[in-house]
Amino acid sequence: MKSDSMPMTALTGKQATVCILGTGDFGRSLGLRLLQAGYEVVYGSRNPGNSALLPNGAKVMSQQEASEKAGVIFVAVHRENYAFLSCLKPVLEGKVLVDISNNLKKQQYTESNAEYLSMLVPGAHVVKAFNTISAWALQSGGLDANRQVLICGNHVEAKQAVVDIIHSLGLTAVDRGSLRVASELEDLPHQLFPLWRLPLGISAGLLFALFVYVVIRDVVYARVVDNKDNSFRIMISLANKVFPTVSLVMFALCYLPGIIAAFVQLYNGTKYRRFPDWLDRWMLCRKQLGLLALAFAFLHVLYTLVKENKTYEFNEMWAWRSDSYLSMGILGFVLFVLLGITSLPSVSNSLNWREFSFIQSKLGYLALLLCTAHAFLYGWDKFLHESAYIWWMPSSYILALVVPCIVLVLKAILILPCLDRTITRIRQGWERSDKAGMDKNAKSSQPLIL
Amino acid sequence: MKSDSMPMTALTGKQATVCILGTGDFGRSLGLRLLQAGYEVVYGSRNPGNSALLPNGAKVMSQQEASEKAGVIFVAVHRENYAFLSCLKPVLEGKVLVDISNNLKKQQYTESNAEYLSMLVPGAHVVKAFNTISAWALQSGGLDANRQVLICGNHVEAKQAVVDIIHSLGLTAVDRGSLRVASELEDLPHQLFPLWRLPLGISAGLLFALFVYVVIRDVVYARVVDNKDNSFRIMISLANKVFPTVSLVMFALCYLPGIIAAFVQLYNGTKYRRFPDWLDRWMLCRKQLGLLALAFAFLHVLYTLVKENKTYEFNEMWAWRSDSYLSMGILGFVLFVLLGITSLPSVSNSLNWREFSFIQSKLGYLALLLCTAHAFLYGWDKFLHESAYIWWMPSSYILALVVPCIVLVLKAILILPCLDRTITRIRQGWERSDKAGMDKNAKSSQPLIL
Amino acid sequence: MKSDSMPMTALTGKQATVCILGTGDFGRSLGLRLLQAGYEVVYGSRNPGNSALLPNGAKVMSQQEASEKAGVIFVAVHRENYAFLSCLKPVLEGKVLVDISNNLKKQQYTESNAEYLSMLVPGAHVVKAFNTISAWALQSGGLDANRQVLICGNHVEAKQAVVDIIHSLGLTAVDRGSLRVASELEDLPHQLFPLWRLPLGISAGLLFALFVYVVIRDVVYARVVDNKDNSFRIMISLANKVFPTVSLVMFALCYLPGIIAAFVQLYNGTKYRRFPDWLDRWMLCRKQLGLLALAFAFLHVLYTLVKENKTYEFNEMWAWRSDSYLSMGILGFVLFVLLGITSLPSVSNSLNWREFSFIQSKLGYLALLLCTAHAFLYGWDKFLHESAYIWWMPSSYILALVVPCIVLVLKAILILPCLDRTITRIRQGWERSDKAGMDKNAKSSQPLIL
Structure with a gap:
């Protein structure tokens, strides 16, 4: 040498x-x-x-x-x-x-x-x-x-x-x-956390917007319409509406770019075309998005546990729903914590690629499903009542469900056998004939991780 | 070169x-x-x-x-x-x-x-x-x-x-x-988690068996004998009987193979004889058993905290017992979390052998003792009442105590000075004379970790 | 070669x-x-x-x-x-x-x-x-x-x-x-945890002293003056007075040596003078002090959550205070957990120096501020009531506030622009002229970390 x-x-x-x-x-x-x-x-x-x-x-x-x-x-x-x-x-x-x-x-x-x-x-x-x-x-x-x-x-x-x-x-x-x-x-x-900037910006924006939203909906409304001062509820009640909503939306935002990427590949008929820049950047910060979502979920758990328990009249249907909603939330949170632990450098280094993607993808979607079900069962039929639309503003839990439901529906479409087979072939290097040869110069060396 | x-x-x-x-x-x-x-x-x-x-x-x-x-x-x-x-x-x-x-x-x-x-x-x-x-x-x-x-x-x-x-x-x-x-x-x-297969199988089997058990005992019995529908209790009450039981049993199963190995060595009078294969395999997955037990303990904590608080009539004896039972559980859980943290690769790598075995063995047995005491104080004198044996099926907490008690009793025997001294000498390479020389071909290169 | x-x-x-x-x-x-x-x-x-x-x-x-x-x-x-x-x-x-x-x-x-x-x-x-x-x-x-x-x-x-x-x-x-x-x-x-000895000793001493203190104040007093047996309160109520106090004091003790070091450097007018040995030793075990404080904070959270909720008469001022106090505590604890996670070897290795000190110093002081505010709001005006001074012994929460308040006040002094500028220059190697040249032999190669 x-x-x-x-x-x-x-x-x-x-x-x-x-x-x-x-x-x-x-x-x-x-x-x-x-x-x-x-x-x-x-x-x-x-x-x-x-x-x-x-x-x-x-x-x-x-x-x-x-x-x-x-x-x-x-x-x-x-x-x-x-x-x-x-x-x-x-x-x-x-x-x-x-x-x-x-x-x-x-x-x-x-x-x-x-x-x-x-x-x-x-x-x-x-x-x-x-x-x-x-x-x-x-x-x-x-x-x-x-x-x-x-x-x-x-x-x-x-x-x-x-x-x-x-x-x-x-x-x-x-x-x-x-x-x-x-x-x-x-x-x-x-450098000061370059990969965390975008996720922190997103979470700060969501936090602020939702906070204003629930303050208008719960405090300002009560003051204007009922002439009641609810402002003390900001510290716990409202915080505990904002944190779970932000958490669920950001958790779903982790999985959205992978789904968009799959649809882009299906449309292009090849994996050898560069993704738009915003999608690349989004995909690179999925881990950070997820960890922030976990932090907000942790806050939600603590806020929920210190809040005084409301007592309802007992009825069996209600007991089923309420118990299921708590159970889903707990199971989803524990799975979410598992995802967080496996993203510690020393843990993820000891996993091979198959193990890592099994946890982050399979178990990740399961956790998202459980958390979405948790939010859904929490609301249940509230969205049918007028009280959920004070001043035409829907409850925050309804807002929380939008992005996760989109993600889950799109994922359900992607795992249909016909699409799944095409995606798998594309990821193994196959190219749809009408596309191959015409876009050579647009090929990308960006690996796709799902 | x-x-x-x-x-x-x-x-x-x-x-x-x-x-x-x-x-x-x-x-x-x-x-x-x-x-x-x-x-x-x-x-x-x-x-x-x-x-x-x-x-x-x-x-x-x-x-x-x-x-x-x-x-x-x-x-x-x-x-x-x-x-x-x-x-x-x-x-x-x-x-x-x-x-x-x-x-x-x-x-x-x-x-x-x-x-x-x-x-x-x-x-x-x-x-x-x-x-x-x-x-x-x-x-x-x-x-x-x-x-x-x-x-x-x-x-x-x-x-x-x-x-x-x-x-x-x-x-x-x-x-x-x-x-x-x-x-x-x-x-x-x-590979997909080869070392996790056995522990996951064990926990899945335990979960299923116990779940059927408590459903029969709490739901089916109530329906058949009292004609009452308790099924809504499955989501929280029953889950919170199954999870702590599985957790405690699996925690004890982490320590059982080490104890069996010590008795095998005492019986053999040497450490140079191969353990039976099942024991080798069991010992290799102790870390995974422990981490699964920790996950179930975490579920138990969350389920316990969201469950509506029952109110009892106050009485001093009861206050002592109830407070002690909660305190033991909390201390045991915190120690258990500490064990989990030290099994993270980057943490265990920064410990020397003596430090690692101090935590996993000394503090581990302390955590097991606290958790067992927690379950014992939870039940207290319930096992004397007939209601604990519906259809001759003992309460799940009684089942939970069997394996931990066996482990703790056997460990107590092993730390008797006479046995402890022999074990220590065997582990330093000493061989009982009547054994030495006759089993040379059966020697093993499997190191023993306790 | x-x-x-x-x-x-x-x-x-x-x-x-x-x-x-x-x-x-x-x-x-x-x-x-x-x-x-x-x-x-x-x-x-x-x-x-x-x-x-x-x-x-x-x-x-x-x-x-x-x-x-x-x-x-x-x-x-x-x-x-x-x-x-x-x-x-x-x-x-x-x-x-x-x-x-x-x-x-x-x-x-x-x-x-x-x-x-x-x-x-x-x-x-x-x-x-x-x-x-x-x-x-x-x-x-x-x-x-x-x-x-x-x-x-x-x-x-x-x-x-x-x-x-x-x-x-x-x-x-x-x-x-x-x-x-x-x-x-x-x-x-x-070696058996050499760096943990001092912090463990401090926490054991604090635990013991405070435990005796609250037993005298709450149990012995009740027995002697009111002839009431409160001893059952030891397991949860008293433990939950001792743990948060120890946690907050030790958390403040993490930041005190850095502040003392800054004042020593200001006094010396140079960073090239060796610190007293006790300060060196104290600074080397700040991480361990912090992790023990986190463990006690975790115990405090669990004890608080299992404790039966007291119900107070509702009043808006009270609601604001009580909700704020819980909210501060939760936010402080979550930040504290974040500090703990970033001190895992594999996480801190993936941070550069600027990121590490941002979290451990900036976010650390924020967490200390939140936790101190939590304790302060918990007590609120209690310190004005006679009942807070049974037998001339102040409530434990008052004791808990002493060290953190000292640390926060000293830190507030240090970030005054005039002092901050001098400290920064000293850390970049500048020496006050009246000092330079006279202490050459006392120079130290101990790097200062804040």
């Missing part, structure tokens, strides 16, 4: 010397781990006299001297202070410069720090690495911290030298390609 | 070219990752003109040309289409052929796809790999997908070449041995 | 022979995995005739013969039986001896087993490895067991040979340094 005649590789082995320019938190943590793994560590510092905080066993010298000692040099200073490196150009010629820097915010500069470094010292081989690992994770021994180190760079041997170091620290290296990817890696630490 | 004179290894390094025969979903995802990791990728296709969907940077050529370019060739077509490979025999001579295929069902063919490939192209070195990884997991960057790639093959250098590729994709390779293992690897994606 | 002229490395490659001295549980599991990974395995045994239990394909011979066959020799016998190795000195010269042993208890001997082995056979290169992995984890294929193998040793090539073997078993090696570290590695399997 590497020819042994390359001088660089010799420098990256154990007992080899690694240089770290900069004595900040990360430089010190990294040096400690490198020393533990058997490397010699030299720090390059502006004032080498001041080395009180550095790990035992490391040497400190001037930046120039330190850079001379090693083949792999970690640049552990902020981008703003890279200027001194241009003075070291002759020393750094042909060496591996590892850029581990992050910026204070996303896309602060036009080019990535690593590319900037590469322009400053064109003779060195710049590798971007370690910026997604925190000093704390490095220092706590990597025992329960994320062990993947993302790297990129243009020079293969230089990357290999860094990969060797990563491995001997007990970490895993993932090569993300050339140095052009560096700006992507530098943006990663600034 | 590998001599540098081997031509093959040179071909597997970075900047090396990798060939993928087939342009399906997996071939495309794999190609994308390989390109990102710095490999050159050539696709071999029947009609090389049609390459719209392939990742940017990959070349497409005829299957023959593509195979000539690379030392490692991924065969990304279905087994049914392997025939064309026999025409490429001269080109494939001495090269590494990676079989990544899966079949539609288990044991569809007499020999594994990889062995079939090896027979078709005897001059090539076939390695089975990647078939347990989904295209989706590959494409989503491996950040939260399972990162273990299982491989097998007969040729050591060929396997090493594939392992190098796996590592540079940021994945971990697990060598499972020679190509004979391939059929095992090909069966893995078809 | 390694020169190919070293004879040792040649012996560690695949197809190479590995020797295992000892045929116990671990030796057998290890041999099985090595065979699966393509190694030849020879066992060295005192009585080589007795090999019934060893994995198929392994050879058994005398200890001397077996040691001659291989370059890497696993010593799978107890330290007490190491004596025979000194007879093999000539054979073991220059070979890699892997010490995998553990002792029955911590610090049983003055020097580690690996160092003792190294003294016995000074010519061999001793590497400590595998002692933190259980035979069971090895045998179950490593699929869901902890895959990090900690190693240490003085000889770099010897360590590399062992690392190669570890990698081909699909495991990850973490080099912890020289053989001096061996005694640390040998202590690891004897």
Whole structure:
């Protein structure tokens, strides 16, 4: 893989010397781990006299001297202070410069720090690495911290030298390609739940809209028509109308994009056509939609359990309905919790594809069916009474049932044998003849998950 | 490890070219990752003109040309289409052929796809790999997908070449041995919860039997003797008799096999004798038994909380008993949840052996004791009243107590100092002299976990 | 990295022979995995005739013969039986001896087993490895067991040979340094929740003190003053006063050390000064404090839900307060559960630093605020009534509020713009001029996490 005649590789082995320019938190943590793994560590510092905080066993010298000692040099200073490196150009010629820097915010500069470094010292081989690992994770021994180190760079041997170091620290290296990817890696630490934005937005919108709706329907109406103050009901009664409705709608929204995708494929007669962008984005955030729906379902369960029990006159028909409605809700919730547990990374990693899709698809639809039945039995014949349409506004439970019913009806259509057979064939790569050959350029590499 | 004179290894390094025969979903995802990791990728296709969907940077050529370019060739077509490979025999001579295929069902063919490939192209070195990884997991960057790639093959250098590729994709390779293992690897994606079958069967059987039992006892009896229709009670009241009973029995069944094993070892006077097969199988599914018991306990808690509260006349004795019974149940359930949490893969991985067995054994028995006490206090002196034996059928809570009590009594016997000392010595390898030497051939390599 | 002229490395490659001295549980599991990974395995045994239990394909011979066959020799016998190795000195010269042993208890001997082995056979290169992995984890294929193998040793090539073997078993090696570290590695399997000790101690102390307090206040007082027996209330009513109080206090204790640290840094004017030891220790166990607080909150929720509902006379002001208090509690608890879920290793590993601190800090303070408001609204104006100070002892809810209120007030002070700006600058490395330069020797490498 590497020819042994390359001088660089010799420098990256154990007992080899690694240089770290900069004595900040990360430089010190990294040096400690490198020393533990058997490397010699030299720090390059502006004032080498001041080395009180550095790990035992490391040497400190001037930046120039330190850079001379090693083949792999970690640049552990902020981008703003890279200027001194241009003075070291002759020393750094042909060496591996590892850029581990992050910026204070996303896309602060036009080019990535690593590319900037590469322009400053064109003779060195710049590798971007370690910026997604925190000093704390490095220092706590990597025992329960994320062990993947993302790297990129243009020079293969230089990357290999860094990969060797990563491995001997007990970490895993993932090569993300050339140095052009560096700006992507530098943006990663600034992400704040990118996949959760859309689902959180949807749930916030639904929450707000429904809250206004039930306040108008239950509080404003009572005040205007009956001149009664119901506002105290906001905290529990109304909250417990809003949360289950949002939960059920979002749960159904998890399954809707898969169904739309199936119909799109049926219409196209092939799986090799790109889905519209909104459908792609929707499908990518189904897990997050589902987990938010689970959180609202959990709130609903707690609100229901603390609410004072109403007492009704006893009648057998009513007992059946009421008991069934509670039972469906409980079974649906427990299945929903199971879905949530299997979406924990460590659990889903231990399942194979067939097991994962059995739970998320088969059991998922069962849970949706139970929850929909729960809402339906809760309402029962209320929708026939006038009181369900105060000011022409239907009860919230009626609103809650719309999307789930659409999803369940469409799914029932899709599992009709004739459609199911066609879908299965399409997913195995078959294409309807009138479509094949005419849309080649529109094909997509997006895998479909149901 | 590998001599540098081997031509093959040179071909597997970075900047090396990798060939993928087939342009399906997996071939495309794999190609994308390989390109990102710095490999050159050539696709071999029947009609090389049609390459719209392939990742940017990959070349497409005829299957023959593509195979000539690379030392490692991924065969990304279905087994049914392997025939064309026999025409490429001269080109494939001495090269590494990676079989990544899966079949539609288990044991569809007499020999594994990889062995079939090896027979078709005897001059090539076939390695089975990647078939347990989904295209989706590959494409989503491996950040939260399972990162273990299982491989097998007969040729050591060929396997090493594939392992190098796996590592540079940021994945971990697990060598499972020679190509004979391939059929095992090909069966893995078809598994559907193999370890859950027995526990699910047990719980389904218990659920059904108990449900029939309580229906006869509570509904049929009321109808026949009192001519009263109690059937509405099925949904909540009866369900909440069945679930806790099943939960407690299955929780006890988790601990019974360990106790039986200890008695078997005491009887044998050695740990080096194989357990009966049923005991081995039982011990392997204890975790699953426990998690199902936890799910039923969760159902019981929810059913209990939604059930309308009965009001009793107040009396101090009764208050003590009732409050204790609820308190025991709550504490037992919380401990049970703790056991469940520590059996999550990522949590149990962060515990050492001593910590894991402290929780699963010590705290587990404490939870069982609390839950049994909960059931016992719930019943209290009911078992003395005639009403507990309608039609000579004891209350379900009496049935629930049988297995847990047996387990707890046997465990109490086992922790008597004399027996405990012997068991400890046996587990450290000591053998009773009258047994040693006579059963050597019956020794087992099954480790015992309690 | 390694020169190919070293004879040792040649012996560690695949197809190479590995020797295992000892045929116990671990030796057998290890041999099985090595065979699966393509190694030849020879066992060295005192009585080589007795090999019934060893994995198929392994050879058994005398200890001397077996040691001659291989370059890497696993010593799978107890330290007490190491004596025979000194007879093999000539054979073991220059070979890699892997010490995998553990002792029955911590610090049983003055020097580690690996160092003792190294003294016995000074010519061999001793590497400590595998002692933190259980035979069971090895045998179950490593699929869901902890895959990090900690190693240490003085000889770099010897360590590399062992690392190669570890990698081909699909495991990850973490080099912890020289053989001096061996005694640390040998202590690891004897740890029993070291980080949980302090939090468990705190919670046990709080539980006990509060329990005595409420028993005196509610039971003893009623007996002495009113001559009424309230003792049955211990099981639920009193427990449900103790658990929420402990939970809220411990939840606040999670956030207190971070606040103290910030004030210490403000006072010092630098982050480069070591914190007092007690603060360091406190900060290291915040996660454990929080999880225990969550467990008590869970108990509180269950106790509250099973408790019979009290009925009050209806009044709107009261309805607002009571509903708000329940609502705050539910929202706080759900947020608290979210904090707990994100502290599962597999979940926190999938978050970047910014996401993790957003949840644990921002959402954490929000949860603490909600829970404090819940306790405050629960009490409302009770603290104005004389009945809240039986025997001059305030109600437990008043005690519960002390620490959280202190934490929230201090936090409110810290987020004042002037202080917040200074803290941020200090954490970015800025030092107040009157401090810089005078405390160089007191600098600390302890990273601060908030």
